[in-house]
Every structure is written in structure tokens, then in C-alpha cells.
Amino acid sequence: MKSALNLRNVVVVLVIAGLVLLPVYSALTGKVFILTMFTRIIILALAAASLNLIMGYGGMMSFGHAAYLGIGGYAVGILAFEGTGSGFIQWPVALLASALFALVIGALSLRTRGVYFIMITLAFAQMAYYIASSLSRYGADDGLTIYKRSNFGGVVDLSNRTQFYYVCLACLLGGTYLIWRIVNSRFGLVVQGVRSNEQRMQAIGFNANRYRLVCFVISGTICGLAGALLANNTDFVSPAVMYWTRSGDLMVMVILGGMGTLFGPVIGAIVFLLLEELLSQVTEYWAMIMGPLLLLIVLFARGGIMGLLGRFSRG
Amino acid sequence: MLVVVEQSLNGLQFGLLLFLLAAGLTLVFGIMDFVNLAHGSLYMMGAYFAATFVAWTGNFILGAVMALGATLLLGILLEFVALRHLYGRDHLDHVLATFGLILFFNDAVRLIWGPAGLALPLPAWLTVPVQLLPGVYYPAYRLSIIAVALLVAALLYVVVMRTRIGMLIRAGASNREMIGALGINIKLLFTLVFGLGAALAGLAGLMQAPILTVQIGMGENILILAFVIIVIGGIGSIRGAFMAAIFVGMIDTLGRAFLPDLLRKVLSSTAASTAAPALSSMLIYLLMAIVLVVRPEGLFPAAKR
Numbered sequence: 001m002k003s004a005l006n007l008r009n010v011v012v013v014l015v016i017a018g019l020v021l022l023p024v025y026s027a028l029t030g031k032v033f034i035l036t037m038f039t040r041i042i043i044l045a046l047a048a049a050s051l052n053l054i055m056g057y058g059g060m061m062s063f064g065h066a067a068y069l070g071i072g073g074y075a076v077g078i079l080a081f082e083g084t085g086s087g088f089i090q091w092p093v094a095l096l097a098s099a100l101f102a103l104v105i106g107a108l109s110l111r112t113r114g115v116y117f118i119m120i121t122l123a124f125a126q127m128a129y130y131i132a133s134s135l136s137r138y139g140a141d142d143g144l145t146i147y148k149r150s151n152f153g154g155v156v157d158l159s160n161r162t163q164f165y166y167v168c169l170a171c172l173l174g175g176t177y178l179i180w181r182i183v184n185s186r187f188g189l190v191v192q193g194v195r196s197n198e199q200r201m202q203a204i205g206f207n208a209n210r211y212r213l214v215c216f217v218i219s220g221t222i223c224g225l226a227g228a229l230l231a232n233n234t235d236f237v238s239p240a241v242m243y244w245t246r247s248g249d250l251m252v253m254v255i256l257g258g259m260g261t262l263f264g265p266v267i268g269a270i271v272f273l274l275l276e277e278l279l280s281q282v283t284e285y286w287a288m289i290m291g292p293l294l295l296l297i298v299l300f301a302r303g304g305i306m307g308l309l310g311r312f313s314r315g
Numbered sequence: 316m317l318v319v320v321e322q323s324l325n326g327l328q329f330g331l332l333l334f335l336l337a338a339g340l341t342l343v344f345g346i347m348d349f350v351n352l353a354h355g356s357l358y359m360m361g362a363y364f365a366a367t368f369v370a371w372t373g374n375f376i377l378g379a380v381m382a383l384g385a386t387l388l389l390g391i392l393l394e395f396v397a398l399r400h401l402y403g404r405d406h407l408d409h410v411l412a413t414f415g416l417i418l419f420f421n422d423a424v425r426l427i428w429g430p431a432g433l434a435l436p437l438p439a440w441l442t443v444p445v446q447l448l449p450g451v452y453y454p455a456y457r458l459s460i461i462a463v464a465l466l467v468a469a470l471l472y473v474v475v476m477r478t479r480i481g482m483l484i485r486a487g488a489s490n491r492e493m494i495g496a497l498g499i500n501i502k503l504l505f506t507l508v509f510g511l512g513a514a515l516a517g518l519a520g521l522m523q524a525p526i527l528t529v530q531i532g533m534g535e536n537i538l539i540l541a542f543v544i545i546v547i548g549g550i551g552s553i554r555g556a557f558m559a560a561i562f563v564g565m566i567d568t569l570g571r572a573f574l575p576d577l578l579r580k581v582l583s584s585t586a587a588s589t590a591a592p593a594l595s596s597m598l599i600y601l602l603m604a605i606v607l608v609v610r611p612e613g614l615f616p617a618a619k620r
Contacts, residue, residue: 061407108604111611115350115406115550119542120607123600126539130596136589244539248414255411285426287418294415295397298408 008309012263015270019169023162035161036233037277042168043229045269046175048253050222053179055251056260057188058215059195063118064105064125065250068098068220070132070242072227077144077237087150087158091228098224099217101128106216110209125247132239143238150232158232168229172266175222180262182218191215252294258306267305320451322572323565328457330564331464335519337541337548337556338471339512345488345551346508349398350406352413354516354541355534356420361386361517362524362533363424366433375438382521383514390513394506402505421531432530435521460522467518468557475553484508488551540567543599547606549613558615563599570598 019042026035047069054060075094084090109120138144149158158164182188193201194208202208231237240246249272257268275293279286301308340354364385369378393416401412437456444452475481483504486494495501520534527533544563548555574595578587606614 055407061410063410108607111607112546115344116546116611118350118406118410119546120603123539123543123546123603126536127597127600131593134592134596136592244535245417248410251407252411252414255407285422287422288426291415291417291419291422294418295412298404298412298415299397299400302408 041273045266046172047223047226048265048269050219052254052265054219061118062121064121066242066246067125067128068223069227071098072224073231073237076228076231085151087152090150094228099221102217102220106213129242146235258304261306264306326565326568330561334560335515337544339515341556343512350409353416355538357513357516358520359534361520362529365521366435366529386517387514391510394509432528435524437525549616555615570595
């Protein structure tokens with residue numbers, strides 16, 4: 001049993017404490033901007049965490065994860081547009097739609113491995129993007145404005161910035177807890193076993209593909225929730241949400257934080273999005289710095305931030 | 316009838332263009348086992364170089380040849396500086412590193428050429444329509460794209476199947492370590508192959524440039540089509556890429572041209588006009604899904620390693 005008090009865990013605890021206390025800081029200093037920025041960061045961290053479930057633990061390199069952000073978002077947006085404002089209907093529909101999409105895409109994509117899988121998930125996500133772009137009733141390319149956020153009766157008021165922040169944070173922590181439980185369950189161990197040695201798992205009687213598919217669907221569903229949150233956050237949903245560069249961003253967040261670690265994606269999302277924010281304040285051409293930075297991370301810092309922290313605490 | 320001939324030729328032309336892009340991608344993957352997302356950026360750079368050099372020299376052919384050379388050099392430089400350190404790494408590393416390169420190229424282009432698109436005007440002798448059959452005219456430029464692409468495809472076939480360097484390329488694809496052990500300079504071979512792939516992408520980009528505008532991100536959508544082609548044709552197989560590219564080019568073009576009318580015969584006209592654009596953009600992906608169900612390794616898989 002490793003000591004619980006190592007650098008990694010200290011950093012994780014500090015980050016969570018920081019996220020919980022952020023609205024207090026924002027209220028005391030009057031900096032509203034920081035609260036809205038972190039709401040977005042937390043939502044995308046949830047999406048990255050869901051991607052980590054299949055990428056880090058399941059070994060499935062999905063390059064189309066942003067599709068679920070879009071599907072969750074459009075489920076909320078379309079229902080709101082058609083006059084169904086209740087979050088008790090919108091959110092389950094968002095989850096269900098994402099799960100269904102993941103089921104179909106997963107069943108097809110999981111017939112392949114490796115690079116094929118990367119390309120195919122990318123292609124299907126792009127298909128979803130084109131379909132959304134051709135929905136002329138729902139704004140097509142221009143997107144769909146959501147005039148009223150999901151209505152949860154008297155339970156929570158999503159239009160209240162602080163309440164919405166805590167809803168998002170609860171979703172992130174709940175999602176991470178769920179992923180932790182999954183990863184350490186018998187099911188999760190089988191999925192990880194399939195990642196390391198598929199043949200052996202097959203030989204001892206596990207239907208590898210079925211386990212993979214279930215894992216893929218769970219991941220897509222969690223990301224669909226992030227999509228519903230994101231749509232509520234921006235009061236808007238457009239095909240751009242699922243453009244393939246967004247899938248790439250999610251992948252980068254996971255790798256940057258540390259693939260296959262529970263809190264890696266959360267830290268990766270925070271660092272990536274803060275870096276994006278900082279660089280874009282310095283120069284309009286921030287991607288010219290971000291791109292080569294990615295290349296350097298891939299070349300020299302494998303294992304991401306969590307890997308680095310682990311290396312330091314080993315001394 | 317006339318429209319059918321014209322759209323079929325458009326489909327063929329688009330398919331051949333896709334082949335140039337997919338051939339480079341599949342060559343690099345087959346030989347170096349390297350996934351290059353930045354291939355679409357090389358396509359874009361080819362178009363920007365062409366627009367710049369043509370405007371500078373005032374001669375379309377000269378400018379195009381210079382742009383081709385520039386893309387080739389850029390590819391070799393890219394391989395030499397960054398990508399060769401990634402061979403043998405996980406595919407995920409390739410995807411991330413080249414994703415970073417896409418970000419870089421897009422912003423570099425925005426910095427150098429500005430956010431607005433460029434136009435690449437055609438010389439007068441390429442804009443005249445050519446009479447193919449009595450009463451059937453087709454733009455000379457699109458015909459010349461078909462001719463050039465077919466020529467390049469034939470050349471590629473001869474180089475890969477009939478020359479010593481092609482023999483090395485095929486040997487490298489089937490067993491990298493072995494041909495290294497036999498005293499072949501594998502690093503140089505890889506650099507050359509990457510340069511060749513870059514030049515093919517650049518050629519596709521500069522030929523497409525006069526038809527569409529030259530703009531940032533132009534390589535991204537077409538790159539995904541190239542992926543679909545590789546998946547359908549079988550990774551690493553140039554023959555498969557050729558067949559699949561023509562197939563995809565045809566289906567995409569004909570689907571967009573005729574699907575709305577076909578649907579209108581079955582559905583009400585309002586339902587058809589909403590469903591048609593969605594369906595025609597889905598068509599290729601549906602095709603890919605079908606191929607995956609029937610033959611997950613692609614229609615023409617490269618020989619087993």
C-alpha cells in the first residue's frame with residue numbers, strides 16, 4: 001500500500017478544495033469572469049474524464065468524443081425550442097440520446113482496432129457534425145439559441161451563476177466518483193484486462209467486445225451530460241461544439257493531465273484551458289505556441305502532469 | 316443525360332483528387348507506420364504556395380511547379396525536425412503531435428497570409444470549355460485535373476512496382492528492421508517517402524485551389540474524407556486507396572447532385588428538402604459503416620505482414 005500523502009494526492013486535494021471555494025473568492029473579489037470561465041472548465045473536465053474512461057482504462061482511442069457534447073447539447077436545445085423546458089425531461093433525453101449514439105457507433109467501430117478505430121470514431125463524429133449543420137429547422141450552421149435554461153422546478157435555479165457552478169461541480173465530482181467505482185469494480189477490471197491482453201481475457205471466457213461496448217456507452221453517456229451542461233452554460237448550441245478539433249482538445253486534456261489516472265483529465269482540462277486563456281491574452285496567434293507545445297509534451301513528457309508529479313514524489 | 320455525364324466527370328475528378336491525398340497518407344502509414352493528421356495542412360500549404368507563386372511569377376504552370384517543390388521541401392523539413400522522432404511511438408502520440416502541427420499551421424497561415432481567403436485565378440487557356448461529345452462540354456481545367464491525377468497515379472504505380480526505390484519502399488512496408496539490417500539507409504528512405512506524400516498532398520491542394528477558395532482549414536474536411544477512403548480501401552494499400560477514392564468521389568458527388576430529386580419522388584417536397592442535405596452528407600459514412608460490417612479490414616487490404 002502506497003502512502004496516501006504523496007505529491008499527487010496533495011495536488012488533487014488542493015485542486016478540489018480550490019474548485020469548491022472558487023465562488024467564495026469570486027463573490028469576495030467581485031470577479032464574475034473567473035466563475036464563468038471555471039464553469040466551462042469544469043464542464044469540459046467532465047467530458048475529458050469520460051473520454052479517459054475509454055482511452056485510459058479501456059485502451060479505446062476515440063477521436064470523436066465531442067459528438068456527445070453536441071448530442072447532449074442538441075437534446076436540450078431542441079426540446080427547449082419545441083417547448084419542453086423541464087430539466088427532468090431534457091437531461092434524461094440528452095443522456096439517452098448520447099447512449100444510443102454511442103451504442104451504434106461503438107458496435108460498428110469496435111469491429112476494428114488501433115488506427116482504424118481512431119479514424120472511424122473521427123469520421124462518425126464528423127458525420128454527426130454534418131447532420132447538425134443540415135438541421136435547417138434548428139438553425140443549421142448558425143446554431144440554436146436556448147432562451148431558457150433547463151427548468152428544475154424549485155430544486156435548483158440554473159440561471160443563478162453560483163448555483164449552476166455548483167451543479168456542474170457536483171456533476172464532475174459525481175462523474176469522477178462513478179468512474180472510480182467502475183474502474184475498481186469487476187467490470188472495470190475486465191475492461192482493463194482486455195486492454196492489456198485481449199486474447200487472454202477471451203481465453204478465460206470473457207466476451208471482450210461486449211465489455212468494451214458497455215464501457216464505450218457509459219463513457220458516451222457521461223459526455224452527453226457534459227453536453228447538456230455546456231448548452232445550458234452558453235445558452236446556445238451549434239455544430240461547432242462537435243467539430244473534430246474539439247475532440248482533439250479533449251484528447252489533449254486527457255494526455256496532458258495523465259491518461260489512465262482518475263484526476264488526470266480534470267487537471268489536464270484546467271491547465272489546457274487556462275493556458276489557452278493566457279496565451280490568447282498575450283497574442284492573437286496563441287495556437288502557434290500551443291501547437292509546438294503539444295509536440296514537445298508528446299516528445300518529452302509522456303504520462304502527463306500526473307506522471308511528472310508521480311516522478312517527483314518518488315524522488 | 317447531359318447532367319449525368321457532367322456530374323460523373325465531376326465525381327471522377329473529385330475522386331482522383333482524393334486519391335492523391337489518400338495515397339500520400341496510406342504510403343506514409345504503410346511504410347513508417349505513422350499516422351499523419353497534418354497531411355491536410357500540407358494540402359492547404361500546397362494551395363497557399365501556389366496562390367503566392369502564381370501571383371508572383373504571373374505564370375500558372377511555373378507557379379504550380381514551384382509550389383510543388385516548396386511543399387516537398389516543407390514535408391522533408393517537417394519530417395527531419397519533428398516527426399522522425401515519433402516513429403515507433405504509439406499511434407496516439409502521432410495523432411497528438413500532428414494535431415499540434417495542425418494548430419500551428421492554421422495560425423501560421425493566418426499570420427502570414429491573413430484571415431481572408433485567397434483566390435487562384437486560372438489562365439485563359441484553361442477556362443475554355445472542351446467539347447467531349449457533340450453537345451457535351453466540360454471545363455478544360457477539370458479535364459486537366461483528371462489527366463494530371465491519372466498520370467500521377469500511373470507514375471506512382473510504375474515507381475512503386477517497377478523501380479529499385481519502389482522495391483525498397485515495398486520491402487520497408489513489409490519489414491522495416493530487415494531492410495535496415497540489409498544495409499539500406501532507412502532514415503533517408505523514410506524522409507523521401509514522407510516528402511513524396513507531402514508533394515502528393517500539395518499537388519492535390521494546388522489543383523483544387525482554383526475551383527474552391529484558398530482558405531484556412533481547407534485541408535481538414537478533405538482529410539477526413541481521405542481517412543474514410545483509407546478505411547474503405549484498406550490501410551497501406553495504394554490500389555485500395557485508388558479504388559475507394561474513385562468510389563467515394565463518385566458517390567459523394569452524385570449523391571449531392573441527384574439525391575434531392577430522387578427523394579422528392581418518394582417523399583413530400585418539404586420532407587425531401589430537409590432530409591436530402593443530411594442524407595447526402597451521411598452517404599459516405601454509411602458506405603464506410605457497411606464496409607466495416609462486411610469487411611472490417613477494408614476492401615483491398617495490403618498483404619499481411
